Amino acid sequence: MTVLVAELEGQARASAAPSDDPDERDGVALRAGRDAEFTAFATTAQGELGRMAWLLTGDVHLAAELVQTALVRTYTAWPRARAGDPMAYARRVLANARIDLWRRRRREVLVAPDDVPTVVGRDDGAAVEHRDELVRALAALSPQQRRVVVLRYLVGLSEREVADDLGVSTGTVKTQASRGLHRLRASMGELPGGSRD
């Protein structure tokens, strides 16, 4: 493997070196352009992907792993991804990776918040409590309901977009969203500003 990686790195170095061959120069320029485009995209998208991954997993480390996987796979398919909506592509990969993780672990992962400060002030304590409550409420949903609820209500996609991202019908999205929302409401109760009464 070391040999393989060294060989690949050697190829990368060789291809990055100046060349007299116009075709080779074009290839290097194309790659550099692609890398710059992808980097700009990833820098912009990382916040939203990170939020989505955290809402799906309830764990910062798992979320970071998921986003990393989504970005690597999006880069691998960059020409195709950029031809449409790269963000939608990355979201879709992230959702697929999430499914894979669930399949692999065979159970939901519910982890206490990672970033609990050592000294918790009154306001910080409320934030941690609210975060924990949200994580637990989302974890109580079925995986499919959680994905639909996160994409539909927390990421703010349309029913059509959620259906496209998850590869299901809009009818399924409507049903899952409605059931998921009611379970979430039952679990979390009223929120400040959450009623028009």
Added chain:
Amino acid sequence: MTDPTDDEAWVAALRARAADVTPPVPVDVPRALRKGRRRRAVRGAAVGAGALVVAFGVVVGGASLLPNLQGGSSDSSASMVESAADQDAGSDAGSDAAGGAAGAPVPGSSGEAADSSRPTMTPPELVAAVADGTVPPEGVLVEQDAVPADDFLKSIGTTQADDPVVTPPGDWSSLMAACLGRAKWPAEIVLGSGGWEIELTPDEAEAFVPDLRYCAARYQLS
């Protein structure tokens, strides 16, 4: 029945709550770029070799059909070779053209995007799928964490070798990847800090299992 406007207000409050409490998730963009480049390079090499085989088959097949299908065979050869070029993840120009022609990006449709929706399995799941004959026709992405589970050997249907190499947990993943690379999977294995992964077609999956067992049996965690 809940009032829809009430639901909307609650969702708005939920969204505000989520925005307040969602922690920052660390993302290493340069690392993703490096791993993506490496993944693209190894896949490009593998797919490029496949395209050569397809092109060779087309040439041979086309030549044998030439007496009867002189006009048609050349068209078909051209389209097959174009198709093979579209699949070439290592060719920037080819894949850009394929991406443009494909329109909306659909992971798993073909070529580069295929890996995104290819089912992911752990090695034990792969072994079970091969045994059951249920490896998906589109192939699998096998992912193994850096440190194996306690029952890893049993779960893949093997036991420790008589003279195993005692291996610290931190080295197990790279040694496994190196062993599999030496066995016959040098271009396909991708090693990262979180473990290793490999993409396999159904035929490859079957051939991979004995090598997986052989390599796993060699390394005993210290």
